[in-house]
Amino acid sequence: LTEDQVWKVIHFIYKKSNKLSTTTTQNVSEPSIENGRKVYSQNCSVCHGGNGTGDGPGAKISSPFPRNFIKGHIKLRSTPFGKLPTDKDLFDAITNGSKETTMPSWKHLSENDRHSLVLYIKSLSKKFAKFIKKGKTHKIVVIPDPPKFTLASLERGKELFIQNCSACHGIKGRSDGASTKKIVNIATDAIWPRNLSKPWKFRRGDKRKQIFQTLRTGLSLTAMPRFSPRIFKDEQIWDLVHYVQTLSPSQKPETPTTFKIKKIDGPLPSGPLDSIWNTIDSNFFPLGGQIIQSKKVKYPIVDHVVVKAMHNGKDIAFYLHWDDPTVDPILKKSTTVEESPTPPLPAHLQTDEPEEQQQTEELEPQEFPDSIAIQFPASIGDGNGQPYFLNGDSEHPVNLWKWSSHPMKAIEMTAKGIEKINVQNDSSQNLTSKASFKYGRYFLVMKRPLTTSDAEIDIQLQPGQTTPIAFNIWNGSAGETGSKKVISSWFNMILE
Numbered sequence: 325l326t327e328d329q330v331w332k333v334i335h336f337i338y339k340k341s342n343k344l345s346t347t348t349t350q351n352v353s354e355p356s357i358e359n360g361r362k363v364y365s366q367n368c369s370v371c372h373g374g375n376g377t378g379d380g381p382g383a384k385i386s387s388p389f390p391r392n393f394i395k396g397h398i399k400l401r402s403t404p405f406g407k408l409p410t411d412k413d414l415f416d417a418i419t420n421g422s423k424e425t426t427m428p429s430w431k432h433l434s435e436n437d438r439h440s441l442v443l444y445i446k447s448l449s450k451k452f453a454k455f456i457k458k459g460k461t462h463k464i465v466v467i468p469d470p471p472k473f474t475l476a477s478l479e480r481g482k483e484l485f486i487q488n489c490s491a492c493h494g495i496k497g498r499s500d501g502a503s504t505k506k507i508v509n510i511a512t513d514a515i516w517p518r519n520l521s522k523p524w525k526f527r528r529g530d531k532r533k534q535i536f537q538t539l540r541t542g543l544s545l546t547a548m549p550r551f552s553p554r555i556f557k558d559e560q561i562w563d564l565v566h567y568v569q570t571l572s573p574s575q576k577p578e579t580p581t582t583f584k585i586k587k588i589d590g591p592l593p594s595g596p597l598d599s600i601w602n603t604i605d606s607n608f609f610p611l612g613g614q615i616i617q618s619k620k621v622k623y624p625i626v627d628h629v630v631v632k633a634m635h636n637g638k639d640i641a642f643y644l645h646w647d648d649p650t651v652d653p654i655l656k657k658s659t660t661v662e663e664s665p666t667p668p669l670p671a672h673l674q675t676d677e678p679e680e681q682q683q684t685e686e687l688e689p690q691e692f693p694d695s696i697a698i699q700f701p702a703s704i705g706d707g708n709g710q711p712y713f714l715n716g717d718s719e720h721p722v723n724l725w726k727w728s729s730h731p732m733k734a735i736e737m738t739a740k741g742i743e744k745i746n747v748q749n750d751s752s753q754n755l756t757s758k759a760s761f762k763y764g765r766y767f768l769v770m771k772r773p774l775t776t777s778d779a780e781i782d783i784q785l786q787p788g789q790t791t792p793i794a795f796n797i798w799n800g801s802a803g804e805t806g807s808k809k810v811i812s813s814w815f816n817m818i819l820e
Contacts, residue, residue: 355436359445363437371426376448377392386426387623390514396449397544400528402464403543405550408455412461414442424525464541468558473566481567484560487667492517492547494664497571498764499625500649502666507547510623517548519647519764520568522627524576529668530641535565572582574658577608577630580815583793585633585640587820592634592641594759596767601643604632609795609812616714617742624810625649626797629696631807635819640785641771642698642725650801651761652729654689659732660760687728696768697726699794700783702738710792715739722782725759725770729800738781752778774819785819793817 370381376393382776383390398417401409411551421429446452494500497520507514523530528538539561542550593600610628613621632643655661701711702721711720718740727734734757739745754776759768774785798804
């Protein structure tokens, strides 16, 4: 875009956002259903539909689907599983929105408008009127004060988690449970369970009391059940909370302003399990579905990659890991693969009878492989500026170091646009790689000499020089291939 075009876009955004933030009815003195209907029509019907049935135009591009208000349920409540929410629950849902969904926060609306919305939303379901007519009152789930964290509590929580939660969330909480793969169906809104290694994505929040409340109340209209007090004592819920909190970092990792590559003496590690990687800083890079090309990922599962790197003055090695709840089955033929097992049965359901002999699984590759690519400009310092982040263009080509699960190897490619990608000749292939998969996470190391004999088409890496770097990932099991992928923007990398 030209500078003038950029300012026109900025002007439009300011004008539009100002219009949205002023479409309130401040002059209304008391909340009312009629005012709520007007506010709903202006702000909510595009997703939730004119009649509140969750079938507005925006529903077609939403996952999870917008709430159907006719049913009278919302996910985050202070009431037990399957029970109607309180007015405060509805008000909080409107005010806070829902993390990682298309439901935004509406706190910019006046309190009057938000309370009016609560009244109108309740009028869409007959259940609220029946609730009042029968003289019922809400039973609020009480959240006790948390006890002190202990190692004994952690061990009990781990056992409870494996028994009761790992079937969906997986052994390490990465959404890769054995049962999940039979449930998930985006078309029917049967979405992936929460990846517990990313607490910044928890709908309600990641504080201990918030996790406790989610476990006690469950999430209505989802596969997430409640943990009933008739079966699980408060102490057991706190044990689970303590264990869940160990599955993730205490806060969302920050993305580095500069990706620094450490220099070491001696040979570089060839695989991701080498202990030397434990001495290298991790770098968190966010990813999102590309939206420039029409063939794109609507509901991406992979949203970040963690990268480490080192060089020895001659070669460079990149360590990468990213979460993917499914593994390409063919990978089991060539490397280490550990998937989350089906959890053990409770003691009273176990028998001493031998299990039937399982037939050997016939391993076939996915239709599309799982893949990752590190992207560099094809050359540095040519005076032509930084290449387009989406695989460059005809004037500014990029190098892609791409690893795929099938065939399991890394190759060097040159791209001059998202549809113009060529694999380099065999004589120009200098990459080596080694990968593994464990509990919903891919681990990969790719190595290459810093410099090559193909200076015209290969990035030549020099210590002390700033080099742009970016990342592309394809989740093959979700049908991602070509322009259907998640990408990063450019980041600056510098070799020590």
